[in-house]
Structures are given as structure tokens and as C-alpha cells.
Amino acid sequence: MSLLAHGLAFGLWNDRSPALVEPPQLLEARLVVPEPEPPAAAHPPPVRPPVEPHAAPRPHPPVPATPHVRAPEQIATARPVEREAPPRLTGESSREAPARAVASGAGTAAAPLAAASAPPAAMAGGGGPAAAYAPPSFGASYLHNPKPAYPLMARRRGLQGLVRLDVKVNAEGIPTAVRVKDSSGHEALDEAALTAVWHWRFAPARRGGEAVEGSVVVPVRFNLDGEAAS
Secondary structure, X not given: OHHHHHHHHHHHHHHHOOOOOOOOOOOOOOOXXXXXXXXXXXXXXXXXXXXXXXXXOOOOOOOOOOOOOOOOOOOOOOOOOOOOOOOOOOHHHHHHHHHHHHHHHHHHHHHHHHHHHOOOOOOOOOOOOOOOEEOOEOOOHHHOOOXXXXXXXXXXXXXXXXXXXXXXXXXXXXXXEEEEEEOOOOHHHHHHHHHHHHOOOOEOEEEOOEEEOEEEEEEEEEEOOOEEEO
């Protein structure tokens, strides 16, 4: 019994004995530096599609130049000129030849002189003398041309003078243009003369018996004693 008791006690004591403690293991700490990543490109280069090689152009065979064929020039065939043998001149004929040449030369030179010295052709009118010309007239009584009126203000102021008018008359004897050629020195007298002559009638100018257009100078005198007169 005592043995059994000792055996139990020994077993209990073994159960309570502390467990063996393992020595602590040292841990090694290592600093691991990460590898730097390559910087990202700002703009990735565009990927170009593969270029297919172009087929080299086939060389064209050179075209031979067409030679320009010139038409053969037509060469005129000169005909042989048959020359007659010069006549054999005798002594008398050889003397006559220079004489004829001199005569023909004189005739040739005389022709332009005659043409230059010829008088010019006669004027139109049948070659006779020029037809006589008579200017228009205004003094015939049958024309009934009144005297210019003497301006009242000019008479009161004692103005007088001579006006010369250049009048153009047509073939019917009617004035077509009247202008003062020589003034009297007073506008009132000039205007009175112009007004009167514009209403006159004329005997037309005549050339060879035919009425034609012409011009005439009409003098108009303003005198306080004798009124106005032409």
C-alpha cells in the first residue's frame, strides 16, 4: 500500500513540474527598398501601322522619236535661155543707134517737164471765167425796210453814233445772222439797229444769175438832226 501511495504521489509531482521553456528565437528585420518604377511617358508615341512597300514602277521602254521627214523641196528647173546673137552693125547702123538712144532719152525727160508745166485744169463752170458775184442788197424801195427807231432815252441824253452790222442773208433774202461789227459806243443804239435789221428783207446775193447765200455790211447812223438812217 505504501508503494502505491508513493507511486501516485510521484505521478502527481511529475504532472505539476514546469514545462521546459524554449529559448527565444531572434528575429532579423530586413529593410526592403522597392525598386523604382520607370516614369510613365506623358504621351505614348503613336503606333504607326506597318507600311506596305510599294511596288517599284515598271520602267516604260523609251518611245523612239519619229523622225520629221521634210518634204522634198521642189527645185525649179531653169530652162536654158536661148540668147540671140547680137546683130552685127555696119558702120551706118552703128551711128544711127546712139542717135536713137539720145532721142528717146530726150523724149523721156520732156514728158515730166510737160506734165509739170501744164496749166491746172480750169475751175468748175465749164472752163469759162468765174461767174460774177453780187452781194445782197437792202436799199431797194420795194423791200419796204423801215428805219430803226431812235431810242427815247438815247435821244433825251443826246446820244448819237454809227453802227455797222454784219448780216448773213440766205437765198430767199431773209437774214439768218446779224451781229455788231462796229459799235456806236452806246448799247442802246446798237440794240435798236439789231432789232430793226432782223426784220428787214434783202435782195439775195447772186452768182451767175442764180440766188445764193451771201453776207453784207449794213451801216445804221443815229443822228439827232436826221433821225436814224441807213
